Amino acid sequence: MSVLAAQSLASQLLALAALYNATGGASWRNNSGWRPNDSNANPCGGGQQWFGLECQGGRSVAALSLSGNRLQGTLPTEIGASNLTGTINMAHNPGLSGTLPSELGLVQTLSGGIYMQSSGISGTLPSELGFLTALGTRGLAFSSTLDFARMPISGSLPSELGRLTGLRGSVYVDRMPVSGTLPSQLGRLTALTGSVYIEKV
Numbered sequence: 517m518s519v520l521a522a523q524s525l526a527s528q529l530l531a532l533a534a535l536y537n538a539t540g541g542a543s544w545r546n547n548s549g550w551r552p553n554d555s556n557a558n559p560c561g562g563g564q565q566w567f568g569l570e571c572q573g574g575r576s577v578a579a580l581s582l583s584g585n586r587l588q589g590t591l592p593t594e595i596g597a598s599n600l601t602g603t604i605n606m607a608h609n610p611g612l613s614g615t616l617p618s619e620l621g622l623v624q625t626l627s628g629g630i631y632m633q634s635s636g637i638s639g640t641l642p643s644e645l646g647f648l649t650a651l652g653t654r655g656l657a658f659s660s661t662l663d664f665a666r667m668p669i670s671g672s673l674p675s676e677l678g679r680l681t682g683l684r685g686s687v688y689v690d691r692m693p694v695s696g697t698l699p700s701q702l703g704r705l706t707a708l709t710g711s712v713y714i715e716k717v
Contacts, residue, residue, distance in 0.1 A: 525558070527597045528577050532559060532566070534594035539587040539612065546585060570602055578602040579628060582609070590614030591637070596622035601654070603628030606635060607663065615639030621647040627654040629661040629685060638668040641689075646676025652707065653682035661685030664692065665713070672696030678704040686710030 533552035541547050549564040551557040560571035570579035579602030588611030595604075596619025604626065606612065612635040620630075621644025629651065641664065652660035662680075665688040673694060677687070678701025687705065690713045702712055 524576055524599050525560075528599055529555070529557065529559060531592075531594045531596075531598040532569075532577070534592040538592040539589040539609075544582070544585050544587065572601070579604070581605040583631065584608040587612050591617055591620075593617045593619045595620060598623055599625055601625045601627055603631065605631040607631045607633045608635070610634065610636045612636050613638070616642055618642040618644040621645055624648060625650055627651055627660065627682075629663070631661070631663045632667060633663045633665040633688060635667055638670065640671035641669055641674055641677075643674040643676045646674065646679040649679055649682065651680050651682055652684040661687070661710070663688040665689065666691040668692070669694060673699055673702075675699035675701045678702055681705060682707060684709055687712045689714050 536550060536552040541550060541552065546567045549566040559566040559569055559577055561574045565571060568580060568582045568585065569577050570581065572578045577598070577600060579600060580598070581603065583605050587606060587609040590613055595617060600623055614637065616637055616639065621642060624647055626648055627650045660683050662683065669692045671694065673689060678699060681704055683705055684707050686708060698714065705712065
């Protein structure tokens with residue numbers, strides 16, 4: 517493993533450890549393989565891959581899928597150092613609380629999508645999501661999607677979402693208590709094969 521790859525994996529390990537500790541990892545429905553407080557652990561190898569992770573070549577974490585896994589607590593700011601390239605899926609975890617950290621916008625390698633629907637995260641969508649311009653741009657076999665449906669998200673939608681011109685799936689912001697007018701910048705999302713789904717509650 518190169519020095520650069522080792523540094524990236526170390527950064528990912530710190531982000532994953534923060535996520536585990538902040539969301540009650542010891543009480544997750546499934547936490548098999550997770551050893552987040554072992555500084556020598558390899559989430560993609562070492563005998564057992566950590567549950568919910570998709571890895572690339574056994575050397576780095578590409579995607580995180582912990583949907584319906586009984587996460588409770590707030591998402592840590594360290595998620596911004598996760599260097600993920602696929603998707604982030606923490607949907608159907610109503611025990612999640614607090615707000616979406618603005619640091620999520622630092623995961624600028626993310627190309628698959630973000631799925632947070634039916635979680636308990638509230639507040640407003642951070643404008644920093646507009647920095648995720650790699651979404652949908654890496655020739656993935658699946659469509660990239662943003663799904664924040666059925667969350668207690670309030671306020672107006674950030675106009676910065678219009679920067680995500682590579683999105684090829686859908687944008688779900690339905691069944692949310694959002695307010696204000698729709699930003700005209702959403703009209704720039706011309707690569708969508710789905711739609712922008714909006715239904716206020």
